[in-house]
Amino acid sequence: MKVAVYPGSFDPFTLGHADVIERSAKLVDKLIVAVLNNSAKKSFFTLDERLIHIKEMIKNIPNAEAGAFSGLLVDFARLCGANIIIRGLRALTDFEYEFQMALTNKSMADEIDTIFLATNIQHLYLSSSIVKEVVAYGGNVDNMVPPFIKSELMRKLALLSSAKEDNRGFGR
Amino acid sequence: MKVAVYPGSFDPFTLGHADVIERSAKLVDKLIVAVLNNSAKKSFFTLDERLIHIKEMIKNIPNAEAGAFSGLLVDFARLCGANIIIRGLRALTDFEYEFQMALTNKSMADEIDTIFLATNIQHLYLSSSIVKEVVAYGGNVDNMVPPFIKSELMRKLALLSSAKEDNRGFGR
Amino acid sequence: MKVAVYPGSFDPFTLGHADVIERSAKLVDKLIVAVLNNSAKKSFFTLDERLIHIKEMIKNIPNAEAGAFSGLLVDFARLCGANIIIRGLRALTDFEYEFQMALTNKSMADEIDTIFLATNIQHLYLSSSIVKEVVAYGGNVDNMVPPFIKSELMRKLALLSSAKEDNRGFGR
Amino acid sequence: MKVAVYPGSFDPFTLGHADVIERSAKLVDKLIVAVLNNSAKKSFFTLDERLIHIKEMIKNIPNAEAGAFSGLLVDFARLCGANIIIRGLRALTDFEYEFQMALTNKSMADEIDTIFLATNIQHLYLSSSIVKEVVAYGGNVDNMVPPFIKSELMRKLALLSSAKEDNRGFGR
Amino acid sequence: MKVAVYPGSFDPFTLGHADVIERSAKLVDKLIVAVLNNSAKKSFFTLDERLIHIKEMIKNIPNAEAGAFSGLLVDFARLCGANIIIRGLRALTDFEYEFQMALTNKSMADEIDTIFLATNIQHLYLSSSIVKEVVAYGGNVDNMVPPFIKSELMRKLALLSSAKEDNRGFGR
Amino acid sequence: MKVAVYPGSFDPFTLGHADVIERSAKLVDKLIVAVLNNSAKKSFFTLDERLIHIKEMIKNIPNAEAGAFSGLLVDFARLCGANIIIRGLRALTDFEYEFQMALTNKSMADEIDTIFLATNIQHLYLSSSIVKEVVAYGGNVDNMVPPFIKSELMRKLALLSSAKEDNRGFGR
DSSP: OOEEEEEEOOTTOOHHHHHHHHHHHTTSSEEEEEEEOOTTSOOSSOHHHHHHHHHHHTTTOTTEEEEEEOSOHHHHHHHTTOOEEEEEEOSHHHHHHHHHHHHHHHHHOTTOEEEEEEOOGGGTTOOHHHHHHHHHTTOOOTTTSOHHHHHHHHHHHHHHHHHHHHHHHTTO | OOEEEEEEOOTTOOHHHHHHHHHHHTTSSEEEEEEEOOTTSOOSSOHHHHHHHHHHHTTTOTTEEEEEEOSOHHHHHHHTTOOEEEEEEOSHHHHHHHHHHHHHHHHHOTTOEEEEEEOOGGGTTOOHHHHHHHHHTTOOOTTTSOHHHHHHHHHHHHHHHHHHHHHHHTTO | OOEEEEEEOOTTOOHHHHHHHHHHHTTSSEEEEEEEOOTTSOOSSOHHHHHHHHHHHTTTOTTEEEEEEOSOHHHHHHHTTOOEEEEEEOSHHHHHHHHHHHHHHHHHOTTOEEEEEEOOGGGTTOOHHHHHHHHHTTOOOTTTSOHHHHHHHHHHHHHHHHHHHHHHHTTO | OOEEEEEEOOTTOOHHHHHHHHHHHTTSSEEEEEEEOOTTSOOSSOHHHHHHHHHHHTTTOTTEEEEEEOSOHHHHHHHTTOOEEEEEEOSHHHHHHHHHHHHHHHHHOTTOEEEEEEOOGGGTTOOHHHHHHHHHTTOOOTTTSOHHHHHHHHHHHHHHHHHHHHHHHTTO | OOEEEEEEOOTTOOHHHHHHHHHHHTTSSEEEEEEEOOTTSOOSSOHHHHHHHHHHHTTTOTTEEEEEEOSOHHHHHHHTTOOEEEEEEOSHHHHHHHHHHHHHHHHHOTTOEEEEEEOOGGGTTOOHHHHHHHHHTTOOOTTTSOHHHHHHHHHHHHHHHHHHHHHHHTTO | OOEEEEEEOOTTOOHHHHHHHHHHHTTSSEEEEEEEOOTTSOOSSOHHHHHHHHHHHTTTOTTEEEEEEOSOHHHHHHHTTOOEEEEEEOSHHHHHHHHHHHHHHHHHOTTOEEEEEEOOGGGTTOOHHHHHHHHHTTOOOTTTSOHHHHHHHHHHHHHHHHHHHHHHHTTO
């Protein structure tokens, strides 16, 4: 059985992620969409929120599951019995970094192989950071994220901004 | 009328910026040199200082103006009635990022187009960060910034260093 | 007055060319779409055919004209009184070559500047050579060239193939 | 059933090809290693020789088959009932070209997806052209091709060189 | 006499560094392996530890010495009477940055030249940051660093982790 | 003793070549500037002409010599007792190809190392092919080649053009 892990930060989940998931689910028997829990990097959505997002986004893909990991990706892949790592490739800068990770992972776990999918052309220059930047200034992200994620972004932004006001209210 | 915005951090203004401004002013009717006021990123010069620098540097270019913006560039461009965004291209890493921004901006504001100028060969590897690094260690920046900016860098460095000494004087 | 030259082989004219022409015509007073007559390189369409194609494609753009040149681009630009060269940028390999040409042209004609437009994302990986390869094997080029060019490709292919058959008829 | 095509010129078959085949055969149910019969490009080995090479090299991989095609890859893939195209990625220049091909193929056949494998680090800068160049001047290709291919290269070189001598013998 | 400086962070020293040092020591009369003391960037090993590591790693290379510097590299090179700067090149992203630094250094000190060595293929995607990431999660770094550095990484990790526990013990 | 080979086509010799030679002659005891005699590729200048050009250009560099080779570079380097290969790096496309060659050469001759020099910024986008293209159309190559090479280009062009006229005179 081919089991694959598709790791990422998914902060937030974009249409590019959706495209990679949909296509790779067709290539393997089981696909684990796994959120990297990187404690060193501040995220916009919490780990729990991101897991909820992924579960919602894959609810119609029977052979996909959501998961989370910290530590080495290859350790997590082994734990899941996965022999494939899936990565989307967009632009050149991706390529360099992804190559480095693929070769490093291979040197640590030779039985696990990384396969790359070329990102759909519409999402070639789409990234989670761009989404966060655009949404923060009130830009339109309809072409960047699924509707559910858009409403989540709005909800969270409203929350963060009212939290700021509360603080201000108490004299800061 | 062709109105163009040339956005940047200008922290500090370099000879590369001067070259792009001089050349693009010839291509359009009105050129707005606009400082990005990015509150998330600590700058060397304050927004006001950078506006003063730009005004000084463009004083002999009749169709150029200085401005500042925060938020989305396309919103600022619309506000100014600009239909063109100007960007200088230097090395490869620029290219990737600039492409991403140009395509993202186009997806948000189809009526505004980004045009790129190839940086003059003398300034191909010149960046504001390099200037700050070189000047911090007493290196010579004569080939990197206009004389006025050089003296501004010196003034600010002296100020920062005397501030440190003052702090030290009070026991820190 | 801003006069610009948009040079190329246009063998064949693609939707990417159409996009660059439409956008750059808005940026300048007069746009000359100029076919490079490169005798050293065998073309699919003759120079005359390519001029007819361009004229057809720009018939609704009042400030655009078709032209042809051999020799140095900067000499042709000077002849036309053009002070701008327009180039579309697609992928990385373009970038390197285009930079080299822009800097070489600048060293030969300092008064002429090259400006680059980022190709529309749908056409990011579209090239005239890809079109010729796809069409030669009966692939669908609807998303690659305008309908008029598609019928021209079909006409020419039929012509070339009947010419081959004629030859074969005479014992080859 | 996942059926994949791994297309190439295989002129000659290298250790890099062997690595991609071995790894991708594990990912799919059936792998078709397909020689592109490009009549426009002169090859060192004939199509038949290359098919023999591939058959020899995959004889121990039960789910791999050799094939040949001319025309569009997506047409051949459809003919074979393949839904996956496999490509190895080496250096940057590969990346650009491969992306272009993957996106073009997707635009012509949306149901077929291209997946990329990162070439094993030992073969990162290995190409069939390098092999031909090195072998032509008597260099050692032990680290570049399997032993069987090496002897085939020697055999063919001897043949070509004796053919030249024969011609010379008759006064040329 | 050719004196060369090989500058770096060496945080930690990798097999890639060892390879560059061994090869460049053969090219020059004297090689100074110089740790950049960058106070702005938090390092894993202290400056003193890194100097000890380098001294240990070069003890069998008679014409190599360890050193440290802060400030501009060209000032340090001049101080040492060095006329050559040595840098290893790995991937593309290196290339851009290294070119920028080489050209900037040349503009500040024309008598000092930078020479680049292509990293050994086994270490092409190896970096100090990758090493730190892998080791932090208990991955195997045998193919990445010399044994001495591996034990140093273990020692330091144990130290840092027991420090954390101590803190925790006191109620934090 | 450090002996280095600087191989190239030198068709024609450019200011970029002159810069690399001058700088690398300072780094080694003996520098052999070696013309690749590639019979498969038609050159503008004959091998003999190119050797004369190089001898003229290095006449003031006491430790430089001119040479020519066909076959593998590493074989020629061994023949000369050279342990260093010198290459200039300009743009990105160079980088990929040069890396490939350096790693291939290392795999064939481990005792010979390739070192790269960053091309002087003025010559970053200068290539022999650009020179030939510009000169063929009467463009100015003063910033591209030394005066002696310029007059050689003129002499050869006149020769080739009068040869054509002679042919025409006899009815072709």
